[in-house]
Amino acid sequence: MNRTLRNPRWVTVALAAFVAVAAFGCGSAGPEVSARNARPQAEPTAAAGTQTVRYRGVEFTVPGDWPVYDLDADPSTCVRFDVHAVYLGHPGEDMQCPANVFGRSEAVLVEPLDGATVTAADTVGTANAHGLAVATDPRAAIEHEVRAALPGAGVAVTISFNDEAAGQQLLQTFKAAA
Numbered sequence: 001m002n003r004t005l006r007n008p009r010w011v012t013v014a015l016a017a018f019v020a021v022a023a024f025g026c027g028s029a030g031p032e033v034s035a036r037n038a039r040p041q042a043e044p045t046a047a048a049g050t051q052t053v054r055y056r057g058v059e060f061t062v063p064g065d066w067p068v069y070d071l072d073a074d075p076s077t078c079v080r081f082d083v084h085a086v087y088l089g090h091p092g093e094d095m096q097c098p099a100n101v102f103g104r105s106e107a108v109l110v111e112p113l114d115g116a117t118v119t120a121a122d123t124v125g126t127a128n129a130h131g132l133a134v135a136t137d138p139r140a141a142i143e144h145e146v147r148a149a150l151p152g153a154g155v156a157v158t159i160s161f162n163d164e165a166a167g168q169q170l171l172q173t174f175k176a177a178a
Contacts, residue, residue, distance in 0.1 A: 054177050055088045055110050058132075058153045061173040062086055062108060071111075081107045081145075081160035104144050106166060109158040113149055130175035146171050 051064045068086040069077045075092025082101050087109045125135045133152050140147040146159040146167040153176065161167030 053086055053088070053110075056112060056153070056155055057177050058110070058150065058155055058174055059177040060108070060110075060170070060175070062170065079109055081105065083107065086110070104160055104162060106162065106170070107160045108170065111156050113151060113154050113156045128172050128174055130172075132174055132176065134171065134174075136171075150174060 049064045050061050051066070051068075052059050052061055053068055063084065066084045066086055068088065071077055071079070071087055071089030071091060075089075076094055076096045077087070077092070078095045078097035079087045079091045080097070080101060082103045082105050084105055085107050087107070088111075090111050091109070125133065128134050132150050135149045135151065137147040140158075141164055144161055144164075144167075146157070146161065146164075148157045148159075148171060149155075150157065153174075157171065157174065159167045159170050161170075
């Protein structure tokens, strides 16, 4: 018997629900979900279009329009690597993240190098342009990240990137704070 497949009503309802969720999200408020823009440690430099960010004895340079979030002040801030941003501190356990995050962009997470920070066992030690000792995880590039420990400064750095050279260039801006 030759039967044609029919489109049951539940398939139509499920498809409509999927389209609604894709179009409107899952109740999140979008990219601004619980992300308070805190720039107390950033110093804009208008001429170059950059800003210098200081955290725990280090400073580094990022584009001037990147927001800087203090995760200690607001641990619910979602650490996102799909938007340009700088995050300072450990990500919170109850981050308020949107349900639909897509893609990858350049972003920086700098956190204290302590027992809560996970570093790779097979790191490669080098020095950056400013003489800071840097131990990088060679496997991180697969995930479009530069993961590094700066043991002399006591911080760990995660830089997400679309272009590895840009991620490495950003790492080279890290130096001891003046």
